[in-house]
Structures are given as C-alpha cells and as structure tokens.
Amino acid sequence: MSEIKVVANILHTNEEITSQNKRLLNEKGIYVINLMSSPGSGKTSLLEKIITKLKDKIRIAVIEGDLYTTKDAERIEAQGVPVVQINTGGACHLDGKMIKGALDSLNLDNVDLLVIENVGNLVCPAAFELGEDIKITVLSTTEGNDKPLKYPRMFENSGAIILNKMDLLELTNFDKAEFYKDINSLNALATIFETSCVRDQDQGIDVLCTWLRQQIQFMKHES
Amino acid sequence: MNLMHEVSIIQSVIDIVTKQALENNLTKINNLSLRIGELSGVMPESLEFAFDSCIKGTMLEESTLNIEIVSALGECKDCNLEFPIEHFNKLCPSCNKFCTNIIRGYELNINTIEGD
Numbered sequence: 435m436s437e438i439k440v441v442a443n444i445l446h447t448n449e450e451i452t453s454q455n456k457r458l459l460n461e462k463g464i465y466v467i468n469l470m471s472s473p474g475s476g477k478t479s480l481l482e483k484i485i486t487k488l489k490d491k492i493r494i495a496v497i498e499g500d501l502y503t504t505k506d507a508e509r510i511e512a513q514g515v516p517v518v519q520i521n522t523g524g525a526c527h528l529d530g531k532m533i534k535g536a537l538d539s540l541n542l543d544n545v546d547l548l549v550i551e552n553v554g555n556l557v558c559p560a561a562f563e564l565g566e567d568i569k570i571t572v573l574s575t576t577e578g579n580d581k582p583l584k585y586p587r588m589f590e591n592s593g594a595i596i597l598n599k600m601d602l603l604e605l606t607n608f609d610k611a612e613f614y615k616d617i618n619s620l621n622a623l624a625t626i627f628e629t630s631c632v633r634d635q636d637q638g639i640d641v642l643c644t645w646l647r648q649q650i651q652f653m654k655h656e657s
Numbered sequence: 658m659n660l661m662h663e664v665s666i667i668q669s670v671i672d673i674v675t676k677q678a679l680e681n682n683l684t685k686i687n688n689l690s691l692r693i694g695e696l697s698g699v700m701p702e703s704l705e706f707a708f709d710s711c712i713k714g715t716m717l718e719e720s721t722l723n724i725e726i727v728s729a730l731g732e733c734k735d736c737n738l739e740f741p742i743e744h745f746n747k748l749c750p751s752c753n754k755f756c757t758n759i760i761r762g763y764e765l766n767i768n769t770i771e772g773d
C-alpha cells in the first residue's frame with residue numbers, strides 16, 4: 435500500500451472552469467453580477483425593476499438559478515430580455531460547470547450586463563465563485579437584522595448589499611442601526627442600498643440603477 | 658437536512674481522488690483523509706453520509722474516510738494576535754476589535770490518499 439500526499443482544494447475543478455468562464459466574459463466586456471440571498475428576499479423582484487429601468491439603455495441577460503419559484507424565468511422573460519434557466523435539480527448552489535452550460539446558450543456578443551440569480555440560500559453559494567465581477571447580497575427587513583453576523587461569509591464577500599422590503603420596516607423588529615453596524619464591522623467597503631419593490635411605489639431603484647450603470651462604465655474604461 | 662451540498666462536495670472529491678490514483682498507478686483506495694474547516698459550511702456527519710452513498714461503484718468503494726476538522730483562527734489587524742474565533746464572536750481578546758481577517762477555517766482540502 436502506498437500513501438500519497440495530495441493536498442488539493444476540493445473546489446479546484448470549479449475554480450478552473452470558473453476562470454475559463456471569467457476569461458470569456460471579460461473578452462466580451464460583460465459586467466457580471468452574482469445575486470444572492472435567502473429564498474424570498476426579493477432577488478427576482480429587484481431584477482424585474484432593474485430590467486424595466488435599464489433595458490432601453492443597456493443590453494441585459496439573466497441566468498436564472500433560483501429553484502424556489504419556478505416562475506422566475508418566466509417573470510424575467512416577460513420583460514423581453516434573454517434568460518437561461520439552470521435546472522439545478524434541487525442543488526443548493528450554482529457552480530462553474532452550470533454557468534458554463536448556461537453561457538453556451540446565450541449570445542454573449544449582445545450583452546453588457548449579465549445577472550446570475552443564485553439559488554436562494556445564505557450559506558453555500560458564498561463558497562462558489564462563478565466568474566462574477568461583483569457579488570450582491572440581498573437581505574429583506576422581514577428576515578431580521580441578525581443575518582449578517584449569522585451568515586458572515588456572504589456579507590463579507592459582497593461588493594454591495596441591498597436591504598429590501600423597506601416598505602415593511604415598520605412592521606418588523608428589524609434594527610437598521612444594528613444592521614449598519616454589523617455590516618460595517620464585517621465589510622466596511624460594501625456599498626449599501628435600501629430598496630422596496632412594491633408595485634408602482636418602489637423605492638431606491640433609481641439610485642441602485644445609477645450606481646450599476648457607473649460600475650459597468652468603470653469596467654469598460656478599465657479594459 | 659439537505660445533503661445536496663455535501664453530495665456535490667463528495668463528487669468533486671471522488672473525481673480528484675480517482676484522477677490522482679490513476680496518475681499514481683493505484684487501482685483501489687483504502688484510506689482518504691480530508692481537512693475541513695469549521696467555517697466551510699460543510700457538516701462532517703453529512704459528508705460521511707454522502708461519502709458512503711457516493712462511493713459505490715468507484716475506486717473508493719471500500720475506503721474509509723478520515724475527516725480532520727480545522728478550527729477557525731483569526732488574526733487581529735491591529736495587534737497581530739492570532740486567536741481562535743467562533744461564528745458569533747470574533748473579537749480580539751487583546752484589543753477587543755472585531756476581526757475580519759480569517760486565516761484558517763474555510764478549508765475544503767483533500768490531504769492524503771492511501772491505496773494499492
């Protein structure tokens with residue numbers, strides 16, 4: 435019998451595929467968002483709002499990996515932007531291989547912004563790089579302000595954090611001061627947005643969209 | 658409990674180990690040791706369960722799994738003290754600052770394989 439010292443990162447294969455995906459996406463000049471949250475925080479609702487605001491200004495495509503609501507892809511499709519649904523088959527996170535499959539069925543020459551809606555889960559998506567330019571985590575006021583400290587990795591690694599369902603703030607015991615304090619201690623550089631996706635009375639979407647367009651511009655200038 | 662996560666991890670492990678074994682002219686794995694960080698989000702018991710159900714029909718079918726848990730360690734950016742951290746308590750014991758510099762605990766590594 436022989437013993438072999440392997441010392442390999444178990445996620446190595448994912449990282450390899452992901453760097454190939456990233457190279458391709460960079461070449462095409464596409465800004466990529468990995469959008470994460472628990473189920474029901476409002477990822478798809480935010481996406482609908484963003485698409486409505488931006489679809490005449492930039493070319494958007496969506497990879498839909500959220501299995502919680504099977505209607506999500508249809509909701510995005512109704513907006514008239516290309517969307518690929520990943521059949522996660524009950525998986526708890528997206529990985530590089532799934533993204534590669536999805537990229538194969540998109541026409542990447544016609545995309546400025548690609549949003550990947552990850553599986554609704556605050557834990558494991560944080561460990562899987564998908565080749566994104568930024569991770570954005572959504573937390574809704576109804577989930578409680580203790581989540582960032584409870585699931586620190588996702589909040590630590592996010593370039594932006596969206597506090598959604600602001601319209602319901604008064605109805606919850608969500609402590610906004612605590613939330614800001616915790617985010618600041620976990621990830622002082624994160625940009626924080628406060629939004630609400632209520633029909634016809636949305637809040638904070640314009641600010642978010644302006645910022646998004648800036649990020650896309652910065653990236654185009656750098657490359 | 659949702660085992661999907663651990664199943665996907667074990668499937669990657671089996672892929673890597675099989676490749677390594679072939680490169681080293683092994684046909685059968687007897688022992689496999691992993692190093693799993695406390696903060697990796699992976700449950701050791703679930704990992705064992707997933708292992709037992711995924712190894713059937715592979716080179717690892719008769720192997721035993723050893724999991725070494727790597728405890729979480731932070732390093733204070735202010736005083737450079739290294740100290741054990743918990744999910745809910747990351748304060749530096751010396752200067753009481755919140756620690757964001759985690760130097761150990763996220764590992765998901767294969768350490769060694771033994772085989773014939």
Ligand SMILES: Nc1nc2c(ncn2[C@@H]2O[C@H](COP(=O)(O)OP(=O)(O)O)[C@@H](O)[C@H]2O)c(=O)[nH]1
Nearest residue numbers: 473474475476477478479598599600630631632
């Ligand atoms: N009151 C309120 N409800 C919201 C808001 N955003 C989303 N919702 C609702 O929350 C539920 C889940 O939203 P969805 O976008 O599907 O969440 P996802 O699972 O993160 O994609 C839906 O019923 C939405 O209508 C919001 O800002 N305020």
Ligand SMILES: [Mg+2]
Nearest residue numbers: 477478500506
């Ligand atoms: Mg959704």
Ligand SMILES: [Zn+2]
Nearest residue numbers: 526527558662
């Ligand atoms: Zn997972």
Ligand SMILES: [Zn+2]
Nearest residue numbers: 733736749752
């Ligand atoms: Zn210190």
